[in-house]
Amino acid sequence: MKLLLLGATGRVGSHVLQHALKDGHEVTVLVRSVDKLPHDLPQTVRVLAGNVCNENDVKQAMSGASAVISALGTDGTTTLTESMPFILDAMKQEGVSRIVTVGTAGILQSRVSPELLRYQSSESRQKLTRAAEEHHKAYLLLAQSGLDWTIVCPTYLPDGSYTGNYRVEAHHLPVDGMQISVPDTAEFAYKQLDSLDYLRMRVGIAY
Template sequence: MKIAVFGGTGRVGHKVIKQALTEGFLVKALVRDVQKASLELKGAELIEGNARNKVDIERTLQGCDLVFSSLNTDKTDTLSVAMPHLVETMIKENVTRIISIGTAGILNSRLEAGKYRFESKESKRTTTFAAEEHLKVLQTLQKSNLDWTIICPTYLPDGPMEREPRWEIDYLPAGGKKITVDDTALFAFNEIKNPRFSRKRVGICY
């Protein structure tokens, strides 16, 4: 299997790439700086470009079987710009499966029915920009016929694998406070290998 990766130099993305390469998967990653990324992503096929550019997305997807995205917002609208291009290109290239890293903010609220967590009292965030960008990704994927999964970790500190995370479809498991980057990457990679959550959001935490 050959995986097209977007956001591969990010905290979760590069861990997923390393796991994939270790287990014999082929990886093709879109990066902004090939020279810099090549030091971190040895063994991956690197495409220099920008996820906001449809042509660069097309170049990355060619010859791939599955998409993994851990693009983040970086206080820009990259997510909401890139995802429609990505969906359109996946359909064109007949790639049906995408696993994306989202945020717990776009899971359903336990306290206020009909609201997302970022809209409710459950959210501790003072700004909703990132969650709104991730929500646009969810809405774009929901409108498509693609086989998608959005993995939604809560507070995401750097750190090694600690233990098996708890998970719940559409909600963050009750009392969840955090999950490390390494455990999030492992959960995502396991979903690449053994899909369980077709067209679902999955909240993960300890």
């Protein structure tokens, strides 16, 4: 697989990169800070210094890709909503249909108020909703794109350890799910590249 990985220097993205390298995929990473990447990357990794909010940088990174995985975060910015149109347009121009992104449990459906998303309801314990609002906008763009998308939606995300043992549920957070580690989230997100189980769905993940 020729994979474009966005957010490769982040907590989840760095683990996704290791999975892709272990499986021998050709990976393109578009990063703002090349020095944050491991220094011993193999030649199968194409490193591009650039910004996902720059349309030309995204087009260059998308060239030759067969699938995209985005572990971009919010970090107090509008990176998600600024970059998503460029990502989707570049995918369509390049003929790439599959994209897996990492979102947040806040954009899953609420169980207590089914017509609302979790961050919009009393189900959410987060007092600040700005990050969830960013993910919500990105979700709407994906839902309207016509592409084969999946959004992996972790709840509280400590670094934690890999367990390989977690629960997932389409459109909802698993009942009483309280947290999920970064390595387990990365593994599940990576596995979705070769799976059609949650095509065009949001997927809650928790222990």
